[in-house]
Amino acid sequence: MEGTPKRATCFCGAVEVEVSGPAVSQGYCHCGSCRAFTAQPFIAYAIWPAPNVSVTRGDASLAAAPRNDMTTHRFCKDCGGHVMNELNGGAVVDVYPMIIEGHRFEPQAHMCYAERVIDFRDGLPKYRDMTERSGGSGQLIPE
Numbered sequence: 324m325e326g327t328p329k330r331a332t333c334f335c336g337a338v339e340v341e342v343s344g345p346a347v348s349q350g351y352c353h354c355g356s357c358r359a360f361t362a363q364p365f366i367a368y369a370i371w372p373a374p375n376v377s378v379t380r381g382d383a384s385l386a387a388a389p390r391n392d393m394t395t396h397r398f399c400k401d402c403g404g405h406v407m408n409e410l411n412g413g414a415v416v417d418v419y420p421m422i423i424e425g426h427r428f429e430p431q432a433h434m435c436y437a438e439r440v441i442d443f444r445d446g447l448p449k450y451r452d453m454t455e456r457s458g459g460s461g462q463l464i465p466e
Contacts, residue, residue: 330379331423333404338381340406342371342418342426349420349428350447354435360388360396361405364440367428368408369420376407376416411458436464 328343346369357366378385386400395409408417420428433439434457436449443449444466453459 329423329425331406331418331426333381333384333399333402333406333422335399335402335404337384337401338399338404338406339379340418341377341379342369342423343375344371346371346420346426347415348431350430350432350434351443352434353437353439355438356390356394357435358438358440360390365433367420367430368417368434369423369426369428370410370415370417373409373413373416376418434459 328341331340331342332338348368348370350368351365352368353365358364381399384399384401385397385406388396388398390396393410393412396405397407397409398405405419406422407419410417420426430447432447432454433443433449434453437451446466449464449466451460451462451464455461
């Protein structure tokens with residue numbers, strides 16, 4: 324059921340986050356910031372409006388690594404597990420979809436595809452940077 328809140332936890336379980344309602348956007352990000360923060364070639368993201376995300380346990384264990392005035396990476400300072408990213412100055416929150424129990428990840432696009440280190444041929448739109456709605460150019464890159 325889409326309205327049932329879902330729980331996400333860090334690797335050790337010290338931090339628990341709850342998301343409610345449907346994600347407003349899901350996909351993959353290939354930007355250098357996401358790659359550097361996670362040590363991965365890309366990340367999967369699922370974004371909710373900030374009021375739909377709450378820390379239900381372990382707020383004291385939730386550390387912040389501000390990237391700029393628009394993005395703050397949040398992780399567990401006990402285990403180092405990635406939990407979420409506060410985006411657009413905190414207006415929306417990307418909770419890493421792979422840690423959300425029972426969440427159905429349905430990617431819609433690739434963001435920052437011009438920065439990719441791996442090519443994908445999956446039929447999804449590939450934005451050079453971001454969608455216009457997200458403050459990007461909205462330019463697409465062909466597969």
